Amino acid sequence: MSKVDMETGNMPEDKFLKKVKEIILAHLEDDSFGVANLAREMGLSRSQLFRKLKSCSNYSANQLIRNIRLAEACKLIEEDTYTVSEVAYKVGFSSPSYFNKCFHDQYGCAPSDYLKTKTEQAVPVEKTLQRSLRPVLKIVIPAVMVLSVILLLSLIRNNSNTSVNAASVSEHSIAVMPLLDLSENKQREHIAVGLTDAIILELSRIKNLRVISRGSAMLFQDSVLPYSNIAAQLGVNLLLEGSIVYNDDSMRVTVQLIEPFPEEKHLWANKYEESSLNIIHLSNDISNAIANEIELVVDDSKKTSSVNPNVYDLYLKAHHLWLTQKPQSIRDAIDYLQQSMAIDSGYAPAYSLLAECYISLNKFIRNNDEKLKNRQNGRAAIDKALNKAIEIDGSLAEAYITKGNILGKFDYNWEGMKTMVEKGLKLNPNKSTGYIALYYYYLVKGELDKCIAMAHKAEELDPLNPRTLNTVANAYVLAGRYSEAIEQYQDVIKMFSDYGFAWDGLGYAYYMMGDTTNAIEAWSELHRIIGNTELVKYYQTESFKKSIRFWLDKTTTGEKMYCSNPSIIAMVHLFVDDPEGAMDYIEFAYKYKHLDLPFMIIKPNFRKLYNHPGFNEIAKKVGVNLNNYKKMNI
Template sequence: MSQTFIKKIEHLVLSNLENEKFGVSELAKEMNFSRSQILRKTKSFSGKSTSYFIREIRLREAARFILNSDLTVSEIAYKVGFGSPSYFNKCFLDYFNQTPGEFKKSHENNESFDFKLVNETSKKGIKTNMAWIAVVAVIIAIVLYYQKNFFSNKSHKEIQYASIGVLPLEDYSENRDFDYLASGITEAINLELSKNKSIRVISRGSCERFKDDKNTPYNQIAKELGVDLLLEGSVLPNNDSLLVVVQLIKPFPEERHIWSNKYHHSTKNVLQLVQNISSEIANEISTKITSNRSKTYNINPEAYSLYLKGRHLWYYQKTRYSSLMSAKDYLEKSIKIDPNFAPVYVALTETYISLNKLIGDNLERLINRENARKSIDRAFELDESLAEAYITKGNLVGKFDWNWGKMKEMAEIALKLEPNNTEAHQLLSNYYTITGDYDKAISEATVAHSLDPLNPSMGSLVAERYYIAKEFDKSIKKYNEVLELEPDYGFALNGIGYVYHKKENLDKMITSWRKLQTIMKNDSLGWYYDNKSLNESLNFYLDKATINTPGFCSNPSVIASIQMMVNNKSNALDFIKVAYQNRNEDLPIMLTYPDFIPLHSNPEFQEIAKNMGLVLPD
């Protein structure tokens, strides 16, 4: 009887493996038991709580995926019903006493690994529903207290024209399965607040650094972000409803909670909930709020969940082909359920754009680009007020069509809708770089960086623009600021190497690029940097890269720049032609690099630059 019962549970959980909402209540319904009956029987037959037993089955299947597939940890987390990759990692470590990466490494050659349910040696107690109710009650009590004692005494004038950082909302669900939902709500609040011209909103990338950070005090976070206000909050899903608690904190000169509120709504109205939250916050921060409003959506909850998962994968895994394909799958499933939600088409377009960079087959690339165009056109058919749609359209016409005027137009419209949009300023910086106005290119990159100060990609953007303008010392200084923040940030290590080469500081160039190879685990090229001359090392790289050796970048624009470093102009021009024919998206910006100045007098180079609409530097 016990084995039959346990096997039936396993079968039902495996049949609903990707459904993170399949829990105790759903299992009880499938087995025609009451919730209390299923709890008693599972405990009796397995010695474990029902929720833990379900999680154990999911983790066992995760182990199969880790050993038998090339999926990322995030992809596996979603496939086995965890909405939060970070919580999945924690549960996996608790259960197997190893991280997923350690597990794969230690068992990759062990064909006889036993996938039967593993007995856990030491488990943390599972919080009861009553404990969570108590937590929520305390939070609500705190909210009401702050509303009464702080906000009522604060004038609007005191916090007018503020700068604000929206910290990632915390997932307070029982199993931490809704991280993707908390992430989606955080981003939506950011977008809504960005519409207010009187508020400087720090971009999500910088605030993400403080996700799950319980130790850094608010005043230190605010100082690092360069803001005078912080918004923090939590999300607690419960069946088909959602409790969101938020509070506004002024860290200086001493920490004060100046406003807070709670919102309890059906998940069917999540987007309306988000708009209500962000609109109220914006009104409390400033007496004047822009009239630009996004369309209010009513989206199927399952479709919205799939959208958030797909967008989450695209945002965090955009350089990995399998993750992008999984993102595409989630987004297409969302569309199939609810085809009238404009943001999902924007996310799908961005996924196609990211995939395009990783695809080598020309026919597949053409199909991909056509799908991207259809997807963004559909987004505009459904809603013309989405700033993110204009950004994506600008991204598309820039990377695919090299239509710089259209790209600039899209960025400017986006900034009218969202004055604090970091990506719009980045697009404008690209436009001014392409058209030869380097002062404006640096200015727009600097604005983007000020809106996202802890994002290493934004700091590297400024450094690259200084490099293109031949302000090498400023470029090195900015790259070093990025590397102080993120010592292993590959783009900064790569970029500063180019600058050191122009400064003829070859020792520092080699040190930077050697460290980059360590991060990339390219031991063969690393050995050359350690034992051979720079010229020999670069030629070794070129030999490997030009035959598309795994681990070596085969981007023709990058190869052309290295050919220039070894003074092989003819080969460099050949790879520029390849990049041009394939519309390599890195080519336009890279051709503005000082490395290519020796080719400026070449008629073929001039023709390519003219056809691209590129204004060459002096």
């Protein structure tokens, strides 16, 4: 630990919390300021900050940042100088609607009603904040303070939006919480992430056990919520948590299995000492021990992998970089994978990940000619990598699922896609990505009941992933169930206020209901997130059709393009009743094999083109069954 770390870590609680508050206030208007920024300015790691805050306030950093932002919002509202939206931005909320929701959850009223109800508040806001920064575990606390703390905790727990109770949790289900890295050396974060993923993978092979995806469990990495709340939100009845400490040549992992319902019970705990060079062996030991504890039978054919330690370390670094979905990080990931293959060409997951990296890189190319050329040139490399992965390990589920996605989205070979994805899910039924792939299959077939079922299955496995939740909402839109879609989009936005796809989908659902006012408001939020301030200002002052025509003008001409996706541009032409303009861009999208094309032309407002011969011909070429959509009463 550095000198700065030691000074901060040993700081008295009151001074520590005072410094935390000063830093947060200094970045109050910065909506991107979060836990990582706070930890860096405090001179601590995220895990050190988490432990220190928990010990002296019993709140996570996220909760503390939000409480301070809301308290400052109250002060600004009392000044009666700014609108509610202006207050939201001044205290670091990127979305006024999410600010309203958090404010109501904290104080029991909307920001606009705060001044009216202030005199009825039992406790002033500043004192509420002070309590949130005060240690709650003291030997003697006056009765009134006890009641106040209980009420405040109750507010936070209610704010967790627990939508699943213990009774609704499936019989055998588990979430692996991200392992807490307690090592002094923070330069090998990929090992903790990789070991968490390896345990999830091994547990996913257990029959009759539903394993939640890592992305959803990640949301609770710094949470101080009770285990029962976390388990209820994830829809599981078992939690695995633990920590990892490693140095140059060894690693110690401590894990415990927790049953949160009906009363919290620690079923089992163990410590594992291994060479840090043998992570796969360690993950097998842990998952097998858990399997025995929950009395499930592990397939006898499962074998402990033997992988060169340097190969696996390079693979973990590559996987960690790929998760960021940033162009340079993915290029670095490819370099790590190629290094690993030079050492040992027999590790199947490396080839499967290499294919995913090639696919991801194509997403970042905006020029359509360059995008198509890159996809055509990269296809051979993708196929080679996936075929090699399957050749080495025929039980690698993700390789089949990725291969299926390629067959469908690149070649319009939807039956081939279904066959491959189902094979992958048979090998590992806990892959939410497989169910999302089948969701797309049933979309092009026009079998919306099955499509919605696949979306819900993916949601069950990855219940707090915005992409998964958004998929459910999209399915409702395509089925004409707009009210349900709006409710689902709003739920996504409550949890992920800056998730642009949810704002975009919400705007479309409102549009299809004939509510252009709310549609424009939702799309304004989308473009505020993206940074298109010129467009946001235009949306706020002009009519719906003028705003859409302005968007089209800025997208189809000039240097600054709000969108380069021809399928989306085609859809927007229909907002202003321009079917020929829409057809021009549909033909353009088909020419350049845009991956979104089959899934865009089945959106309800494309029904305006159902009698257009050219539209029907392209739908047929990309494998979309329009007949089923034409029968729907939407």
